[in-house]
Amino acid sequence: MSNAYDVIVIGSGPGGYVTAIRAAQLGFRTAVAEKTHLGGICLNWGCIPTKALLRSAEVFHYIENASAYGLSASNPSFDIAAVVKRSRGVAGQLSMGVAGLLKKNKVDVIWGSAKLTAPGKIAIVAADNAPRGALGGGDYEAKHIIVATGARPRALPGIEPDKKLIWTYFEAMVPDTFPKSLLVMGSGAIGIEFASFYRTMGAEVTVVEVLPQILPVEDAEIAAHVRKRLEKQGIKIFTDTKVSAVKKGDNSVTATIEGKDGAKQDITADRLISAVGVVGNIEGLGLEALGVKTERGCIVTDGLGRTNVPGLYAIGDVAGPPMLAHKAEHEGVICIEAIKGLHVHPLDKSKIPGCTYCQPQVASVGLTEAKAKEQGREIRVGRFPFIGNGKAIALGEPEGLVKTIFDAKTGELLGAHLVGAEVTELIQGFVIAMNLETTEEELIHAVFPHPTLSETMHESVLNAYGRAIHI
Structure with a gap:
């Protein structure tokens, strides 16, 4: 089979696979390059599995409060391994679903890491986890290349995640043992969702936010309501406060937090979750050699996904905020329909909803x-x-x-x-x-x-x- 395509999408997250399917529907010969798992971070390590965890926490909450509904349940408990297993099963099921959708729409999947070598050309290094008989390493070309490589957790100097004591959302989703205490650094959607999950399941939780309010992008009145509810649940919250230093113990972390007034105190917890945002995956793609314009760790695009290099596009997290799965999907559809010559409206970011699935x-x-x-x-x-x-x-x-x-x-x-x-x-x-x-x-x-x-x-x-x- 020829290695020449009309469209190659780099990355199979929500933006990538949706764009590829829409491209195939529009008659383009289409391929997706993926190095790890179909469905990307959102489906495998983000949106979907976290909602499965939060659903378990919600059910546990109702069981603990059964008497409020005229019901009785004695000594409720949970098995964290089973909770995690259910979450991973949900993610696995949906990843298989993405594979089925791509196959149904005759989208080729090329397993490996992609790098732009020239306008319209990509070199792919085969992935070790590629299914038997799948397309893999080699040189490919396409009239239109769409970068949808997503984002990864941001790390702060001196507080880099180590997968043991300092977690990102990856480790927070699959704990080997349930921590009795947890410090969450950052109070955006990711931080608050994990704070809510672990507190509902019984952990002592502290949230530290450098800005004046939790959920900084939300309306101040709503954020104040959420804070009151979380504190009522027993979550300790510090705003206008930063984590200035971290000291690791054998099985705990002691963080020095510093208020706006300079006052400091130490907080010791079993684990620390770093939830201070994400950064676009732009490294190793060959963008510099092609002169692709980037800004603040993301690829600069217009409202139709076009970069400053003809034939090269970017969508989703790698194209900048808001870094949301539904934004990536819509952005991808707009991008490919514009390539097809259909009449489309540029993405209006003011009308993109945001959701946080805490309690x-x-x-x-x-x-x-x-x-x-x-x-x-x-x-x-x-x-x-x-x-x-x-x-x-x-x-x-x-x-x-x-x-x-x-x-x-x-x-x-x-x-x-x-x-x-x-x-x-x-x-x-x-x-x-x-x-x-x-x-x-x-x-x-x-x-x-x-x-x-x-x-x-x-x-x-x-x-x-x-x-x-x-x-």
Whole structure:
């Protein structure tokens, strides 16, 4: 078989495999180059297996609190090896699913590490884990090469992960033994999700964040609500605080944390999770030789995935924030459809939702209240608490909040911010509304089913315009 393709995608994560499938659907002869595992980090070591872990924690939480539902369960316990095994099984099942989808769409998989050698040309070093009979090492060429190599955990100097005492999310997902105490450095989505999981399962957890609030990208009011809930669960949280030094023991870590005022204290924990963000995988790709423009560890692209080098594109985490799987997928589809010559709209990052699957869940899209004010907009803000919603009370989940932000002059929905049960499922309603350029009038006149959590969304809109019924 010829080593010449119309499209070669480097990386098979959510962005990579979705792009490859869409390319094949559009009639391109397509291949994916993958060096480790189909589905990338998200499917194998990120989004999916962490949600499986968090589901186990959620079920364990309900068992521990069975009496609140009129039920009884004596001495609940867990087997961390079995919890991890279930998580890995979920990831494995979906990785096999990706393989099936690629085969179904006649996308070739080339197993190995890819390097750009010239415009339109790639050299691939075969991977040791390549399936028998699979395509592997050699020289390949394509009219269009799409880089989708993802990102990896960022490491801070002096606090580099060692896979034993200092973990990244890789090690945090597959602990050999369950730590009795844990220090989480960083309070973004990854840090807070692991803090939530380990605390729910019984560990003593401390979170240290260098910025003034946890979940720094979220609306300040929502972040404050989450902090209050996490602290109520027993998680200790330090903001405006950095980890300035780490000393390793035989089976523990002592971290020196330093506040904004310079005050220091030592915290000892069994393990430390470094969750201080991620950095794009741009090394070893041959980008420098081709003159590809990069910035802050990511490849610079336009809204259609194009780099400054003709015929070379980049999507997903490697193309910069927000580093989210759904952004990568959408970005890839836009990129390949533009290559095909279809009419597409450049990626609008302001309408990409973000979700954090801790307890309580957090979800948002669009401008925060502070950002809207920074832009000089006159706004209307609506709020509705879960305590006013019948379904939330019936579920035993009365703590939560939906917050909506509108342009006071036009009624444009500028942002929506939610915290509480299942809000990661609710947020898409606001995402669709924003994409359809919906105003408050359409949302007010929409009929929301009863009894559902979605009614909190409706009431929040009503509240922004002084029309809320249930508060």
